[in-house]
Amino acid sequence: MATWTSDELTKIGNADELELASLRSDGTLRKPVxxxxxxxxxxxxxxxxxxxxxxxxxxxxxRREGHIQAGGVDKDVTFADADRDLDDQIDAVYRTKYRRYSDGVVGGVVNPGARAATIKLVPRS
Known part of the structure; x- marks a missing residue:
């Protein structure tokens, strides 16, 4: 399985936003969000x-595959289920990284529904 380079992790991790486009069943990319x-x-x-x-x-x-762009990195990825044991830790990272936003805004990604829809991005070779 492919892994992120240190440079990719830093660039994407420091980016405020990420563009994500998933693959349709016919192999074409959806419009990025x-x-x-x-x-x-x-x-x-x-x-x-x-x-x-x-x-x-x-x-x-x-298809559990797609493409992302963030921090100057363009990468094909696989969408994997996140380990639910990490929910609290991932919540903490969201709260820290996006602390400049109100609790109401950050609350959109640190709630039970969002936790259930956590995706781990895995690079594809």
Whole structure:
């Protein structure tokens, strides 16, 4: 399995926003959506504010592959289920990284529904 380089982790982890486009069943990319991204250790995560019913989240389930852009990095990725044991830690990273926003805004990604729609981004070779 491919891993992120240190440079990619730093650039994407420091980016405020990430563009994510998932693959349709025919192999074409959907229109990219913009979202927050966080780094925890050597992994990168995104969450759906609308939980598992969010349109872009449902799109990631079609083929579990797509493309991201953030911090000057363009990368094909696999969408993996995040380890639910990391929910509290990922919440803390979101709160720290996006602390300049109100609790109400950050609360959109640190709630039970968003936690259930946490995706680990895995680079593809």
């Amino acid at each position: 913009i979202m927050w991204v966080v780094r925890h250790g050597d992994d990168l995560y995104v969450r759906s504010m609308h939980g598992r019913s969010g349109a872009w989240f449902r799109g990631t389930l079609t």
